[in-house]
Amino acid sequence: MQTVAAAVTMVRDDAFFLSAWLRHYGGLLGRENCYIVNHGRGDVVAELAAGANVIGIPGDPHANFDMKRWRLLNGLVAGLRSYYSHVIVGDVDELVVVDPEAGQDLLDFLAAQPIRRVLTPVGLEVIHRIDIEDTPITDRILGPRRHVRLAPHYSKPCILSLGTKIARGGHFTQASKLFTPDPLYLLHLKFCDFGNYVTVMNQRNAVTEAVGVGVRDASIGRHWFAEARGEDRAVFEGFAELEMQEGFDLGWVRKRMHRTWKARGETGYWQFDRPDHALQYRLPERFTGLI
Template structure:
């Protein structure tokens, strides 16, 4: 039984992403070290997460859903830190990966990592190039999908071994230093599969419609609202317009993160600049099958 690292997420009916999350973190940390908040106490979530630590909570819709969610996750992280050195926390469609060229699993990496800090993996968004990638996703995502785009918004301080507070959405923390190791990546999976994307967005739009919330007055991300969604196929077709970059040396991105690091106004949180990079990369073969 290990006490080096635990993984924590909250999910409501996202079986596609939960299966990937469980395969990855359950395989590396052990299911007994995986903690899942089952929002709405869904039967499918409970069945898929068998062997994990499942916390069922009411699923009543609320316009400040995201604010409540991160208040709960913040407190769970700090409680778990009493028993684990590191806690990896994030959305169910986010997976933290150590570059396979390093030779260590995430658990092995964290066993040797210095504690009492936040670690910030480099955010990469897995994109489904529907013009090139016809293979369906089964038990692995990287393989059928080979393309990623830079996603500074998902370079999150998500590996926690310090008592500082995390902001709503997990994008910032009140820890005043940045540690962004070269070996760490966060793969965001929202756009990894066109068919699943449309199903998930339909479900999320139904939630916001049921609470009568709008983009301006609620504490829910814009992507949950039908009016901010756009046309699904056009979103995916546009990925082919992103500039294709050769190689996979992303050290320059981490340098920019360090250079722009500073306080986020008077909020007590710290952050780096998050420009939009209209670029895509093909992941090296060493990453295939990792998630």
């Protein structure tokens, strides 16, 4: 049994993304090294995650959902670090990958990494170009989907081999040194399929409606609220307007992350600038089938 890396997430009745998460991390790390918090103790989650470590918790709607969630995830990560060299933590629709050009999969890559640090992959959002991509997603996402947009908001410090606190949302830690290995990416899948997006957003809007408070009064991501949703098809049609970039060299992104690295005020956390880039790339062929 390997002790190089474990993966941790929390999910509530989300079969599409959980299936992808389990296929990815279960295949690379072994299901026995995957830890899933089953928010609401849903049967779908328990069935899909057979062979993994499932922790059932109550699913009552709560205005401080995100705060409670990251308090729990922080504790799990801190405990698992006693047993694994690296712990990967994030939302169920976020997958860390290694560029196949590196000649290593994620487990081999992490096995070669020094410990006592936090690794921050470059964030990329997999987008469904509904104007040109009509192949449905079945067992793999990359192939039917080949386009990504830069997403600095998802360049998250999500691989930990150091004792540190993670901020709510997973966007910051209190580790003062920044490590951004060249082949490492975090793929955010929220927009990878138009049909699934509509289904998931309907479910999230229902959760926030049940909480009964607005965006300003809740510790829940703004994107869960109907008032911040916008018109679904218009969101996806807008992806075609992102400026297409040639090649796939994102070294400039990592350089900018390091150049703007600084303390996040007096919070104890550290950050880099996260500007919006209206840019998209077409993933090289070598990424096909990776997730």
